[in-house]
Amino acid sequence: MHTIHARNVNDAFVTGMKLLYDEGIERESRAGTVLEYPTCVATVYDKPWERVLFNPVRDANPFFHLMESLWMLRGQRDVGTVVRYNKRMDDYSDDGEIFHGAYGYRWRNHFSQDYRVLDQLKIIIRRLGRDPDDRRCVLQMWDATYDLNVNKVDVPCNTHVYFKIRYNSHNLAFLHMTVCCRSNDIIWGAYGANAVHFSMLHQYVADCLDIEMGPYIQISDSFHAYKDIFNDKVCGMEESSELYDGFTHTRFKIPRSLDAADAMLYRAPFYKELIEPMTKAWSHWKDGEWQSAFDTIKSKMLIEDWQQACLAWLERRAPNE
16 A cells, blocks of 8 residues: 555645656546555544645536535435536436435435434444444445445445544644545545545534544545546646645634534534525526625634635636727
8 A cells, every 4th residue: 555645635636646747557447447446545634624725727516515514424315406606417327316326425314223214423433432442433435235236326435434533742632533445536626526525524523522633544445546537737836835835824623513404503603604695606606696796705704714615716716808
């Protein structure tokens, strides 16, 4: 196994791309030629809350990534919510209504026990709250009954997550998280969507326990990139981690309840400083109201890394005048 130690996703993206450039091996897959590292790769994030990828060549959509994370934490699987932020998502649904392998739904609604829905997140949070030494907090996404021998367009790539609490030399508790992935496209998956989705999951569990986030480890069994896309993006391997050194307000607390019907959600700083301005700015942009979109982000979105990413993403799409 090869291990990448990174401060954040920006470091990991550059290091992972260089790793495939230097040592990737061409092989065929059902979706085309890939460059794949010969063994599995573990990416260790020291600061997983620094989750926003700024690389302009990768051009990650911050609106989509954050809103999809919220959709996951709510345990949803409908197409309508996420297709609003990325119309291509419809291609990953078999019926245009739901996603077969939606992670959040698997976390909170897919499995059952004694004929009752099993909310794995609630159970894990409760177990770790009662026993910080618990080593049985495994979050499951892969279900052999539904996934092992089926022909679906959306089968979970990430299969399991392990949580544990460990203490530093000052006896402060930190939540460690390890994510296992069977097939990881490093451009669109590992260092695109996954770094946001799973660090938000990591933070949600840590915030519910009122402890800090420890390291996030992503184990990628097939660490790869599609060759044509890789060749297009490899020229953009520039360092951008230092952007985080200039931010003063990037941390926030995720409320335990993310239910849209819960009035407390709308009073939380997480919602007022990040989610609300993001949804409003997106609506302005979709309606062609460019200036209103920019103004909303600049004046209302107080979480600086997301503000910077949203402004840059819109600027790359702004009409030339």
